[in-house]
Amino acid sequence: MEHTTPAPADRYANLDKEKQAASRVTVIGMVLDAILGLFKMVVGTLFHSHALVVDGIHSFTDVASDLMVLGVMRISRQAPDEDHPYGHQRIETFGTLLMGSLLIAVGAALAWENVQRLFTDDLTFTPGWPVLVVALLSVVGKEWIFRYTRKVGEEIRSDLIIANAWHSRTDAFSSGIVVLSTIGAMLGYLWLDTLAAVVVAGIIIHVGWSFGWSSMKELVDTGLSVEDTERLLAIASDIDGVRDVHELRSRRMGDDILLDVHLVVRPDVSVSEGHQVGMRVVGAMRKELGNIRDINFHIDAEDDESYHPTSALMPSRKIIQEAINQITPEAPTGNRMRLHYLKNKVHLELFLDGSEGDFDSAELRTQLSEFPWFGSLRVWQTAD
Incomplete structure (x- = not known):
């Protein structure tokens, strides 16, 4: 006997509210990312900070991921339909995989570029103080949007929104690294700025790998821990x-x-x-x-991992009734016969009313034993 118990009826009642909450927090984060990314790239370019420029590119990858999140959430939060009886949440998982792949690609390109710069540039320019101000503003802004986005993601139980929140947290981390490297460069350690750019790129790769790997495991139906x-x-x-x-x-x-x-x-x-x-x-x-x-x-009724599963070739109730009727026509069948299929044998129980009198159950048992499927026979009779 097999039975499926679906989720409670109200499981999909709040999908519209969830989509609205996800869209709202994502749009807020996207606007913040665009503003911060623009300021970082402009200030980083004007005031000689490779680390801040890379951090700005990181912010623009947040904008790209926010746009993807908006599209994916719109589709994945639809209720199940005829073509997708289990719902559309795998689309969200696939979106998380794409976001992770994007981060890995961007991070790898930035890391390679800045590793080359670290060993080939003269490193003669000192970052200006506006770099420090913009980086500090980024730390504060991205930490706030991280906490807000994570809260919404946990409330609507969305791995994609939570992943996007952690993407924002990595931007806060990378901006913090820019703050420290800028202070170091201002003190004369100019190579710290380029090294920080490499570290920030490494953070982007790490986060992308985490998102991509967890999504891949889900797509190949990895089970619970x-x-x-x-x-x-x-x-x-x-x-x-x-x-x-x-x-x-x-x-x-x-x-x-x-x-x-x-x-x-x-x-x-x-x-x-x-x-x-x-x-x-x-x-x-x-x-x-x-x-x-x-x-x-x-x-x-039995552990079919320890024994061979009951064969589909075992006789049906109708065939067993016919066999009994040929042996003992007066034997009760139909609803007054209970069958137990265990270890590829059929164990029978017959139920008699007291008014039906006796019949030769021993003879029935003897003749049934000639069938290879027969296991046992029990006869129950109520008192008159």
């Missing part, structure tokens, strides 16, 4: 009625988690009781990890 998987296994195993949990598979779509779990229950429980055991497992798992969206649970 070992710790989270063990927590969920322990929770399921503690539920009354669960004999074993022999398979738990997971994958992510954005911040959401999708689970497939196989639960072993007693083979003689009813279908509805087995389903209820599964629903208790679902509730406990969702209580432990609030971002679980869908749980597809499969109820097993």
